[in-house]
Amino acid sequence: MTATERPDVRPANPHFSSGPCAKRPGWTVKNLENALVGRSHRSKPGKARLVEAIEKTRSVLGVPADYRIGIVPASDTGAVEMALWSMLGARGVDMLAWESFGEGWVTDVVKQLKLKDARILKAPYGELPNLADVNFDNDVVFTWNGTTSGVRVPNGNWIADDRKGLTICDATSAAFAQDLAWPKLDVVTFSWQKVLGGEAAHGVLILSPRAVERLESYTPAWPMPKIFRMTKGGKLNEGIFKGETINTPSMICVEDYLDALNWADSIGGLKSLIGRADANTAVIAEWVGRTPWADFLAKELDTRSNTSVCLKIVDERVTALSEEDQVAFAKKIADLLDKEGVANDIAGYRDAPAGLRIWAGATVETTDMRALMPWLDWAFAEAIASLKAAA
Template sequence: MQPNVKPANPNFSSGPCAKRPGYDVSQLDLSVLGRSHRAPIGKKALERACLDTAKILGLPEGYRVAVVPASDTGAMEMAMWSMLGERPVDVVYWESFGQGWATDITKQLKLKDVKILSADYGQLPDLTQVNCDHDVVFTWNGTTSGVKVANADWISAQRKGLTFCDATSAVFAQEMDWAKLDVITYSWQKVLGGEGGHGMLILSPRAVERLESYTPAWPLPKIFRMTSGGKLTEDLFLGATINTPSMLCVVDYLDALHWVESIGGVTATIERSKQNLATLADFIATRDWIDFLASDPTIRSNTSVCLSLKLSAEQVKQVIKLLEQQQVAYDIGAYRDAPAGLRIWCGATIENQDLQDLLPWLEWAYEQVK
């Protein structure tokens, strides 16, 4: 029978993601709107975005945080174009975005000494084959495949190369070994439910050393430049952005950071996401028509949860359409390059009760189209 209780918030998109519980745009501090981002009031807000991020995440001493253009993609491109080429590169990917970094490295930067380790959707490459004396580029959590790395044990603490980690759907939701990571990027619109268009770039002291000691063979666009006269532009990591940011998006991000602190910090957001995954796992364990794309639970994402159904691709589309028509789940189709299925966001801004209320609808929709 058709369920009669609907999720209070049907937004289960994997990006942009649902806003935090209790979000009210009218409660944002809008005093920075209409002011220059270079005025003291604007720069202070941007500096808070950088420093509060470092504090809440518990980044190691000496790690720097900057707000940069063009979302997580811009932050990753900025880092790769500025620092790669000094030594060989190992690229590890198992989904579309990681594959995109491999394409940029081999076909745009045209680096020659590159080793690519890849796996199909739902799987993880053999990480023991990574050479940490090389630079290593990888995605901590594959947003389009629902597969994450279990930990950073495969990264050497004595590495000679830098680790470039696309962490956009992992940060604030998964335990990350910051000391093993030299370049970390993410975007606001994932686990924190922030707005799009801005990226976050985190650099370790080793990454800063690379920037100050190595000059790439190719020209760098202005929005990629992080040094001047061979020295790091420190102001970039204190709120002096390269281009003009949306201050409305900045205060929205600050609101999300305040929410994280108010519920107990990053430990609490990680736990919320884990609980959401557990709710789905309990449901799936008792049904034979739905399963995780990632069969190994140790590498299963607790944010972008990818599911396969015992249905044809066309039938899966019908399920998605039915759920949207009933206004119980929006934007939950698998990524266009991934196998046909569902992708349900389980990050910290998703209320567990909404997931509980969604599950009977999943079963109802399946029964309608099978």
């Protein structure tokens, strides 16, 4: 088959979006029939569902027993903002940024909280900042996996055991697909719409005992919106971490999350989830290895994401174009695949370099990933043909 021939086999599920992500294999809306709709989330059965979601999260992720887990509003963004607004300002802070979400947290800390003693450690897309430069006398804010760059930290070994500050980790596209180093992390946030393919709008906030101590010993200088408040009378509001949510959650979304957690447990838990994501990424890596026009955006193998896989187009006919035209070329590929019903929503993130972003997380079937690869070649050839026709 030449690169321009339309492949015969299509992915059974074209959902390769990086969020919300593919539902778990076998999912149907019937899985939500037992959702506690029309009842208060504060009722005994409502609270029991929320507690079940918290404890199953602990079990599947292997969260230490003395860490608190809470379900909070506004997805991962809300969870990160709660941590930043409630805990920062007690000491200096190192902000690590190598993609758009990390940049967003920098903006919040520097322009909204206006912290004067913030150190910004930046790196371009495809790279990490020098982790050896991090000062652990400060608080440290970072993303474990850069969703829009496909670059992750390799492990937690770079984090000091004797740190004085807190580590605040946005793990939204890492949780359930990468091995988080819990003893190194004081605050961890994620949304279940990523690796487990849950419905959007809810975040999860996990606090170590050190983070709880900060909340109970430090009061920020700025006004605290109700939605961010985690203490009452100088003590942690334990109810948040026992199913008493700050505002009303969707019990349909909670039921969907429980369904995903039960699926994760049924296939072998975290180890199997990581294995599925690794297998999907291996398919892409094998294809990149024999494909002259594409490469990983991540420069180093040990920092390459196994969930949000970002690819750049390295063909000289494309790299010779203006930046705007390179973006349009990559979008052309994505649009062709979307129109064919082969892959939805795989254009690179709007702030990232021109390219493609393919979700390889645990809910994606490896057979679908294999089926997608020939279609990438087909769409590239079609886009090149259009480029030549326009010349």
